[in-house]
Amino acid sequence: MAIRDIVLFPDSILTKKCRPVEEVDDSVRTLIDDMVETMYDAPGVGLAAPQVGIPRRLTVIDPTAGEEEDNLYVFVNPEIIEREGVIRWEEGCLSIPGVYEHVERSARVVVRALDRNGEPFELEATELLAVCIQHEIDHLDGVLFLDHLSRLKRRIVLKKYKKQLSKMAQQDDPNDGEPPD
Numbered sequence: 001m002a003i004r005d006i007v008l009f010p011d012s013i014l015t016k017k018c019r020p021v022e023e024v025d026d027s028v029r030t031l032i033d034d035m036v037e038t039m040y041d042a043p044g045v046g047l048a049a050p051q052v053g054i055p056r057r058l059t060v061i062d063p064t065a066g067e068e069e070d071n072l073y074v075f076v077n078p079e080i081i082e083r084e085g086v087i088r089w090e091e092g093c094l095s096i097p098g099v100y101e102h103v104e105r106s107a108r109v110v111v112r113a114l115d116r117n118g119e120p121f122e123l124e125a126t127e128l129l130a131v132c133i134q135h136e137i138d139h140l141d142g143v144l145f146l147d148h149l150s151r152l153k154r155r156i157v158l159k160k161y162k163k164q165l166s167k168m169a170q171q172d173d174p175n176d177g178e179p180p181d
Helices: 026-041 127-140 151-172
Strands: 046-048 058-061 073-084 087-093 096-105 108-114 120-126
Touching: 026 046, 026 058, 046 127, 058 127, 073 120, 073 127, 087 127, 096 127, 096 151, 108 127, 120 127
Parallel strands: none
Antiparallel strands: 046 058, 058 073, 073 108, 087 096, 108 120
């Protein structure tokens, strides 16, 4: 297993629709394991393949961020087949660090997908798990949580994000912005 780099907004891979996984084989299972390790290291509650630079329909989710056992979900080629109700939840994104905003989603979803062994399954989800599933499937469709915001709210959030990126770049600069001697 390996921790992969997380792709940051505005990288164009984050706005492209992903292709289906043709076959769940050892290379896909290795990618799943890497994504799980990357998600937990970040730390986060979900990670989609395009967020690690792979434009395939694959996502991993753990709404407890690894704090509880047996809460890891793997979705290969997921599709939401039922939606019901409305829930408003504060969301963030590993590809847009430091930015959080409330988004309206379906309160209950039923998702159909393949598991890490290529076996089909259906899952009914509510609350945070339903939000995570919708957020991650959006990634597979090239949609970011920012796309669910009003224009004004999106502009405000993007301004905050640019400041956050600038701050991160300054922290990464060992010369603190000064030219080397």
